[in-house]
Amino acid sequence: MEVEVDEKELKAAGAEPLTDGRHGLRIHGWEIESRKRSILKSSTLELWEKKLETYHMPEMVFGDSCLALKHVKSGFTIHFNAFDALVGWKKEALPPVEVPAAAQWKFRSKPSQQIILDYDYTFTTPYCGSETVKFDADKLEGGEISKDTCNLHWEDCNEKIDVVALASKEPILFYDEVVLYEDELADSGVSLLTVKVRVMPSCWFLLLRFWIFLQLRVDGALMRLRDTRMHCAFNDNASPTILREICWREATFQALSAKGYPSEDAAYNDPSIISQRLPVIMHKTQKLKVPDNV
Numbered sequence: 001m002e003v004e005v006d007e008k009e010l011k012a013a014g015a016e017p018l019t020d021g022r023h024g025l026r027i028h029g030w031e032i033e034s035r036k037r038s039i040l041k042s043s044t045l046e047l048w049e050k051k052l053e054t055y056h057m058p059e060m061v062f063g064d065s066c067l068a069l070k071h072v073k074s075g076f077t078i079h080f081n082a083f084d085a086l087v088g089w090k091k092e093a094l095p096p097v098e099v100p101a102a103a104q105w106k107f108r109s110k111p112s113q114q115i116i117l118d119y120d121y122t123f124t125t126p127y128c129g130s131e132t133v134k135f136d137a138d139k140l141e142g143g144e145i146s147k148d149t150c151n152l153h154w155e156d157c158n159e160k161i162d163v164v165a166l167a168s169k170e171p172i173l174f175y176d177e178v179v180l181y182e183d184e185l186a187d188s189g190v191s192l193l194t195v196k197v198r199v200m201p202s203c204w205f206l207l208l209r210f211w212i213f214l215q216l217r218v219d220g221a222l223m224r225l226r227d228t229r230m231h232c233a234f235n236d237n238a239s240p241t242i243l244r245e246i247c248w249r250e251a252t253f254q255a256l257s258a259k260g261y262p263s264e265d266a267a268y269n270d271p272s273i274i275s276q277r278l279p280v281i282m283h284k285t286q287k288l289k290v291p292d293n294v
């Protein structure tokens with residue numbers, strides 16, 4: 001999705017592009033920046049393995065890529081990066097998906113550790129973002145970023161993000177999608193973590209999505225979708241409030257087939273379509289009010 005923004009629209013919205021070669025914009029006290037880099041080098045990947053205490057990593061880790069939304073006045077930043085997401089994967093430590101074909105798969109790992117499926121090889125993560133003060137994207141290398149986390153409190157609430165309102169004709173001032181990591185599950189499916197952001201004159205909105213799809217030819221085929229949506233309306237007269245919705249969906253193909261859903265792989269290639277078919281296993285809405293001084 002390419003978004004061409006007219007300079008007049010930016011000016012009318014009180015926004016301006018970031019400088020110094022950064023990709024993003026400044027609007028109503030926020031600096032919103034995306035950084036897309038290549039796959040981690042082997043030396044950095046080995047350092048991450050030591051920090052995470054694992055020999056297992058996704059095939060493609062975009063460790064220097066990130067999305068950051070900084071509230072300039074307070075110094076508070078909410079950001080999304082691969083290292084913190086993998087910390088979440090390691091802590092959750094789900095059991096491996098048990099499918100007969102998995103015993104034949106050859107995963108990226110140390111030679112002495114291959115074919116030992118005693119870990120979650122889908123890299124499912126409960127990660128829903130990180131918060132820091134004085135965020136420095138250069139600290140991503142080596143996995144240093146999680147050291148700076150701050151302890152602002154997300155409160156459970158009954159409010160919901162108005163998705164219908166977000167579909168209005170309001171111009172999009174900035175859009176980007178950042179891939180954090182990806183694994184093809186030995187050509188038997190896909191495991192993917194991405195974050196998308198959209199900035200309009202009235203607000204910003206983002207979707208962090210983890211998606212796993214084991215192809216239907218694999219016995220015990222599984223579909224899993226973990227979405228985190230965040231929304232913040234601009235208000236120059238008050239401290240911003242961020243609304244966060246977390247929704248996890250999951251089902252086996254056998255369960256979906258029993259409900260009469262299609263039996264072809266092509267019917268499940270789009271996670272947006274899958275989300276309408278998978279049952280919800282966890283859902284909660286939270287909000288965070290950013291103080292003037294963190």
